Amino acid sequence: MQNYSVHLPGNIQFGENIVQSLPMLIPAGTRVLLVTGKHLSKWASSLLPGAVPAPPVRGELPIEDAQKVLDCAREAKADAVAAIGGGSVLDAGKTVAALLPLEGTVKEYFYGKRTIPGKGAWFAACPTTAGTGAEMTSNAVLCDPETGIKQSLRHPAMTPDLVLVDPVLTYGAPADVTASSGFDALVQAVEATISRKANTFTRSITMIAAMQIFEHLAGAVRDDHADRNFVAEGSMMTGMAFAQSGLGAVHGIAHPLGSICHVPHGIACAVLFPEVMKRNMPHAAILESLFGPEPLTRYMELLRQCGLPVNFRQYGLREEHFSFIEKNCRSGSMKCNPVEFSDDTVSEILRSLM
Ligand SMILES: [Zn+2]
Structure with a gap:
């Protein structure tokens, strides 16, 4: 018999239209940063009308895109993050939620000059593509286009607090x-x-x-x-x-x-x-x-x-x-x-x- 431990998001919900329950599940009194893919931003803002919209991020998440989202979150004094999108959107949300209460730039954490000590801001992940699994994991994959290096920021506490897997979000992709x-x-x-x-x-x-x-x-x-x-x-x-x-x-x-x-x-x-x-x-x-x-x-x-x-x-x-x-x-x-x-x-x- 093998020993093992299991880290999973605190609340995982699956089903058609389950994403509609996101507004009810956000902790009361928090200011939410909303990270989405470009084509979803309008729809997502109507789902969470009070949320602060983050700047868009590209695929194969470049560190400078994650930095822009982090700057936006710090400026807006957000203390919770909701991400609705594909792998790089979820990874951007995960990165920013982890670094939100901390000092320093994304690049410093990426290159190990600073380390993530523990739990960051509350974080919800809603995937719109079926595949990366980023909504379940405790790491975020980032890329430095200058050096071609692609690696993860990771900490067990980066596992999302809430995951809503709504297959309807993948329809028509x-x-x-x-x-x-x-x-x-x-x-x-x-x-x-x-x-x-x-x-x-x-x-x-x-x-x-x-x-x-x-x-x-x-x-x-x-x-x-x-x-x-x-x-x-x-x-x-x-x-x-x-x-x-x-x-x-x-x-x-x-x-x-x-x-x-x-x-x-x-x-x-x-x-x-x-x-x-x-x-x-x-x-x-x-x-x-x-x-x-x-x-x-x-x-x-x-x-x-x-x-x-x-x-x-x-x-x-x-x-x-x-x-x-x-x-x-x-x-x-x-x-x-x-x-x-x-x-x-x-x-x-x-x-x-x-
Ligand atoms: Zn893979």
Whole structure:
């Protein structure tokens, strides 16, 4: 028997239209900063009319965007944060909630010149894409465009206080966004299942999540609402589990690959997955019980059906990028992979996807 501890958001609610209850769940007497994606800002402001709107943030959250949101929150004397959006919006909200009561810039925390001591401001996360799992985790991924470094701010107390997963927010999302975030969730579910840090509790969640996402992702990409509900739920469950179990080599390699070749995270994970899993045997044998017989053939079919690329040709991946990727892939995710990968194995994987 393995020892483990579980950190989860204090209040998790799932269901169609559940986001409408957000105004009732915000602590009384707080001044709320509202972080949203651009297209949602009007609708979100009508949901929370008293909230202070934050400036918009870009994808692959740059530290300067998070800084602008933090400046806005400090100026408005906000003491609670609600984020409604995709992964980078949630990560911006999470970062700002953590740093709001503290001194210093986002960059100082990003580069470890200052450390987060504990609980920041009250924080609610409402995801609008099904995939990143950012609503469940205690870290925020930021990127320094000047150096290409992408890493996390983390503290157990950064776990959101309230999570509202409303699949209705994903209805009508573009097919490419649905596909790449859905594949991210699927890859996360499988990596979490075979992670060195997985345990009975996390596996009981991630195996069902992987099956559910695999079965319903093609329908979700076609904007079938029932399928979207299943993918949103699977993605939420995955987030709950991988926050405890960690991920694996797909995520280890996807981060430096994404920052040097500008491959969106979900696509990087989706494309890397089969080549990494071939090298994760016998642990990856579990794929048969998740996807059915010939699991990687079925996976490739789903990838094509969802309109995602099968290699990195269009992103201009070249041999000269390999050393940066090898040097920067040894993250926490990489350490959770059930098989240890040498630099040669990493280049072999990359070469097969050029
Ligand atoms: Zn991911």
